[in-house]
Amino acid sequence: MWTIEVWQMIGRGIFESLYMTLVSTLFGYVLGLPWGVVLAVTDEGGIKPNRPVYRVLDFITNIMRSIPFLILLILIIPLTRMIVGKSYGSTATIVPLVVSAAPFIARMVESSLKEVDKGVIEAAQSMGADTFQIILHVLLVEARVSLVTGATICLGTILGYSAMAGTVGGGGLGSIAIQYGYYRYQADIMVVTVVLLVLLQQIFQLAGMTIASGIDRRRS
Numbered sequence: 001m002w003t004i005e006v007w008q009m010i011g012r013g014i015f016e017s018l019y020m021t022l023v024s025t026l027f028g029y030v031l032g033l034p035w036g037v038v039l040a041v042t043d044e045g046g047i048k049p050n051r052p053v054y055r056v057l058d059f060i061t062n063i064m065r066s067i068p069f070l071i072l073l074i075l076i077i078p079l080t081r082m083i084v085g086k087s088y089g090s091t092a093t094i095v096p097l098v099v100s101a102a103p104f105i106a107r108m109v110e111s112s113l114k115e116v117d118k119g120v121i122e123a124a125q126s127m128g129a130d131t132f133q134i135i136l137h138v139l140l141v142e143a144r145v146s147l148v149t150g151a152t153i154c155l156g157t158i159l160g161y162s163a164m165a166g167t168v169g170g171g172g173l174g175s176i177a178i179q180y181g182y183y184r185y186q187a188d189i190m191v192v193t194v195v196l197l198v199l200l201q202q203i204f205q206l207a208g209m210t211i212a213s214g215i216d217r218r219r220s
Contacts, residue, residue, distance in 0.1 A: 006189070009176065014196060016090040017172035020162040021200075024094050025155055028101030035061075035102065036109025037135055043114075047121060048131055057106075064103040069161045072100050073168060090171035093162060101158050108154060112146035113139045145216045152208025156201050163197055173197050 039057055042050040067075070073096045077087045080095040116139055124138045140147070166174025173193045181190025 010173075010189075010192065010196070013171075013173040013176045013193065014200075017159065017162055017174070017197070017200065020090050020093050020097060020165075020170070020172055021155060021159045024097035024101055024158050024162070025151070027094070027098045028105050028154065028158070029151070031098065031102040032105025033109055035106035037113065037139070039106060039110040040113035040139070041131070041135065043110075047125070047134055061103045061106055064099070065107065067100075069096070069100050069164055070167065072096055073165060073170075088169035088171075093165045093170040093172075097158055097161055097165070100161060101154060104157065105150075105154055108150035109147065112143040112150055115146055116142040145212050148208060148212040148215060152205060152212070155204040155208065159197065159201060159204065 035057065039054065039061070040046055041048050042054040042057070044051070044054075046054075073093075076096055076099060079099075080087050080092050083095055084092045086092050120142055121134060121138055124134050129138070162170065162172050163174030163177070164170075166172060166176070166178045169175065173196055177190045177193040177197075180186040181193070
């Protein structure tokens, strides 16, 4: 049962899961970070309140976050095919992962930036700092611990989504668990893939919390 081919398959599954998770998180932050910054800045009480802009972005964020990932995965198949050229495999899964992760990341970033002490922002404004300078040198710097913690949560969430994508040929450990544990009733392989997913989750959590603690100590 546990032949070299099986171990190679599991090795590929680990690589594909890491590939999907890390690349999706990266592109998710490319979209979600500025999105979250605009939400925090334009909200009532932000440094540049703009009700129409905030309402539109808030509505889009809530709608996108309300769509279950598996439904979104199927819904944007035409977009996935247009970008990647196919709708299956680990690379194709990155597209729906990014689309699903971006609004989630945006909300996490917004929440982190809103935790920044108003007094620090007011001090920067009194010294003549413009909006961009406050965002770059005050909001993002002061919220860095919360942002790293949020990134850790996002990594874990995206890893879980990548496993769900295995139900429709997304690749990775989730696909192995479905193919062998559900369709072929090989519970031992399914258990191993689940354990590996849990271990990856714990590694992400430990790394993120370690980085956050290190930043917090430097701050003090």
